[in-house]
Amino acid sequence: MAAIQLQGVKVVRGKTLVLEIDHLVVEDRELLVVLGPSGAGKSMLLRAIAGLEPLASGRVFFDDEDMADVSTPHRGVAMVFQDSTLYPFMDVRENVGFPLRIRKTPVEEIAARVEAEARVLEIEHLLGRQPGELSAGHRQLVQAARAMVRVPEVFLMDEPLAQLDAHLRVQLRHEFRLLQRGYGVTTVLVTNDRDEAMVMADRIAVLDQGVIRQVGSPLELYKSPRERFVAGFIGTMSFVSADLSVDTPGFWVTFGKFRIRAWTTALAGSTSSRVDVGIRPEDVVLDDAGAVVRCGHGYYTGSNGFVQVEVAPDSWVEMRTNGPPPPAGTEVRVRFKEAHVFDSITGFVLGRLENFGR
Numbered sequence: 001m002a003a004i005q006l007q008g009v010k011v012v013r014g015k016t017l018v019l020e021i022d023h024l025v026v027e028d029r030e031l032l033v034v035l036g037p038s039g040a041g042k043s044m045l046l047r048a049i050a051g052l053e054p055l056a057s058g059r060v061f062f063d064d065e066d067m068a069d070v071s072t073p074h075r076g077v078a079m080v081f082q083d084s085t086l087y088p089f090m091d092v093r094e095n096v097g098f099p100l101r102i103r104k105t106p107v108e109e110i111a112a113r114v115e116a117e118a119r120v121l122e123i124e125h126l127l128g129r130q131p132g133e134l135s136a137g138h139r140q141l142v143q144a145a146r147a148m149v150r151v152p153e154v155f156l157m158d159e160p161l162a163q164l165d166a167h168l169r170v171q172l173r174h175e176f177r178l179l180q181r182g183y184g185v186t187t188v189l190v191t192n193d194r195d196e197a198m199v200m201a202d203r204i205a206v207l208d209q210g211v212i213r214q215v216g217s218p219l220e221l222y223k224s225p226r227e228r229f230v231a232g233f234i235g236t237m238s239f240v241s242a243d244l245s246v247d248t249p250g251f252w253v254t255f256g257k258f259r260i261r262a263w264t265t266a267l268a269g270s271t272s273s274r275v276d277v278g279i280r281p282e283d284v285v286l287d288d289a290g291a292v293v294r295c296g297h298g299y300y301t302g303s304n305g306f307v308q309v310e311v312a313p314d315s316w317v318e319m320r321t322n323g324p325p326p327p328a329g330t331e332v333r334v335r336f337k338e339a340h341v342f343d344s345i346t347g348f349v350l351g352r353l354e355n356f357g358r
C-alpha cells in the first residue's frame with residue numbers, strides 16, 4: 001500500500017481558490033476521515049489525490065513517487081461515491097469484475113477474485129442480480145467490492161453512506177471499517193457526519209473553506225480543539241460570551257453568575273476583553289453547592305436526557321442528564337467540570353478552565 005502526501009496543493013476554479021493544503025500526510029494503511037460542512041472542499045481534496053482535478057500548484061506523492069505525470073488509471077486508486085455508479089445493464093458479478101476485464105485479466109482469475117470479494121462482503125447471493133434490484137446498502141457494498149477487487153494502493157470514499165437510513169449507516173460503518181482494516185489499504189473517507197468520523201477514523205482532518213483547521217485522532221480533536229470551529233464541529237459544544245479581566249498574576253473570566261479565577265498564561269494572548277467559553281453537555285453537572293440556573297427546553301433519548309440551562313441572561317448551554325431532563329422553568333444548581341476559552345476575534349483556543357461554578 002502507499003502513504004499519501006500533499007505539499008503546497010492549490011486548486012483554483014475560475015478565479016476562486018477552492019482548496020489550499022499546505023501539508024497533509026495520510027500514513028500507510030491509515031483511515032483518514034476528512035470532515036467538514038458542505039462546500040468545504042472535501043470532494044475536491046479526493047479529486048486532487050486521484051488526479052481528477054488539475055493543480056494550480058503543489059505536489060501529490062504516493063510514498064516517494066510524485067504523481068504529477070501519473071494519470072488517474074495508473075495511480076492505483078479506487079473510489080466509492082455517494083451516488084451509485086454501477087452499470088445498470090450488468091449484473092452484480094459483471095459490475096464487480098469489470099475493472100479486471102478492462103485490464104484483460106484472464107477469465108478464470110476474474111471469476112475467482114469476484115467470488116472472493118463477494119464472500120468478504122457477504123454478497124454472494126447478489127451476484128446474479130441487477131443493480132436496480134438491490135437496496136441502497138447493497139449497492140454500496142457492491143461498489144466497495146468493485147473497488148477492492150483491483151487491490152488498490154489507495155481507497156477514496158466520497159460520502160458513501162450519506163443517502164442511507166440511520167440504521168443502515170451504522171451497520172455499513174462497521175462493514176467498511178472491517179474491510180479497510182482487513183485489506184490494510186490506505187483510505188481517505190469524506191463526510192460531513194460527525195458521528196461517522198468519530199467512529200471510523202484513525203485520524204480526522206477538519207476542513208473548512210478549503211483549508212485544514214486541525215488534524216488529529218478523534219479523542220484529540222474532541223478534548224483539545226485548537227479553535228472554535230473545530231470545537232463546535234466535533235461533537236456538541238455550547239458557547240457563552242464572557243468578560244476577560246487581568247488580575248496579576250492571573251485572570252478573571254466572568255459570565256452571568258459565574259466568575260472563574262484562571263491561571264492560564266495563554267489568556268494573555270487574547271485580542272480583546274471578551275472571550276468565548278465553550279462547554280460540552282457532559283461537563284455541566286448537578287451540584288447542590290453550585291450556582292442556580294434555569295432550565296429551558298429539554299428532550300430524552302432513552303439513555304440520556306439533554307436540557308438547555310441559562311447560565312447568563314439569554315445565554316444557554318446544553319446539559320446532559322442521566323434520566324429525563326427537568327421540566328422547563330425548573331431551577332437547578334450546577335457546576336462545570338471543564339470548559340475551553342477561545343479568542344472572540346480569531347477563534348483560536350486560549351486555554352482550559354476546570355471544576356468551577358461552586
